[in-house]
Amino acid sequence: MFDVFAKYLRKHIEISDEDLELIRTGCVERRLRKWQPLLQDGETWLINCFISSGCLRMYRIGEDGKEHTFRFGVDTWWVTDMESYNREKPSLFNIEALETSTVIIWTKAKWTELMLAIPALKEFQEMLQANSYEASQRRIYSLISSSAEEKYNEFQQTYPNVFNRVPLHMVASYLGVSRETVSRLRKNFTKPK
Amino acid sequence: MFDVFAKYLRKHIEISDEDLELIRTGCVERRLRKWQPLLQDGETWLINCFISSGCLRMYRIGEDGKEHTFRFGVDTWWVTDMESYNREKPSLFNIEALETSTVIIWTKAKWTELMLAIPALKEFQEMLQANSYEASQRRIYSLISSSAEEKYNEFQQTYPNVFNRVPLHMVASYLGVSRETVSRLRKNFTKPK
């Protein structure tokens, strides 16, 4: 499963076999069953986690007891709670597997060490963060400027590989609308064709 | 006006007089009248900009011609279009002064140079980005989990110094609701007291 990561990494940066080996020896692979949690709120997230296969989601339980989906992650995406990671404080989120999944994990300490040893990795990390930030900005724009229907379509078009493998009610909570509304939108969208 | 920046910077990092002088000589101060644009969509944002006094806002004009407010900035905040800056591509945003304001500007080239020369500045920059990312995450959570009324209250409580110096209809477009709705929320919130 580390192969997936190696291939992914080499698609983005140039890295020697030695450095890659360094990265490999620092990691742990972990297999997750469906519904298995990777993080539960209250715990502190002190790892860096790459999804080599499967599908995870990160969500938060609101004061009303409802689940609000923050993010999905599928093959070759990263999943993290930046706030917990950076500030080393308990997370407000839960992360769970939506399918049987495999993840590769580095401790924060190990990852920091690796970034110091391998400048290209540090740069890569910065690029990932920039991408992640930009994605957040686009999502905010969508949330403040679009109707439920537009948000639904945008999500479907932007993340088709996520869209068709996660339950609809999670898409709804990701978009900030009710299950029922999403169900009706979908209906309207398949019918008029 | 550079004093404001110097004081701000020293509140956050330790920095020698020489380095501070280096930062100072690389910058330009600019005064903005009310309504004066600092960035117009289509232009590429290749500067780093610190607000030493006043109030700016960053917004985007939607396909429907409506303004969607992305962000406000007041004294000692930074304002930037990360996507345009990082990728050096035309911005989708407009940035304008909501009051007479003073900003301090470094070119991207100069700022990059400074960050290489002064490691503490680079670290500081990374911290700023982390904060900015976390703020985005909180905003997303608010947008997907809260009603208009809750969003309104949260904004008022989180950014009181912004709230009471920008027009209400801009707060509305920041929250993703109509002017009229915000106006009615405010009414309900002052009356029952």
Place this chain on the structure above:
DNA sequence: CGATTCTTTGAAAACAGTCAATCTGTGTGG
């Protein structure tokens, strides 16, 4: 097959958006 989870549907109510008119405060120029 039975249990659980997920989705759909209907009807009513709550909510937010639109449109148009009015009101308020501010600043400008005659």
Place this chain on the structure above:
DNA sequence: CCACACAGATTGACTGTTTTCAAAGAATCG
């Protein structure tokens, strides 16, 4: 100093969308 224009805020009536609640219908899994 007044009249006027302008930006901003408010209000009412109406429309449309979304939520809620409750129930029933698929789909999935052991």
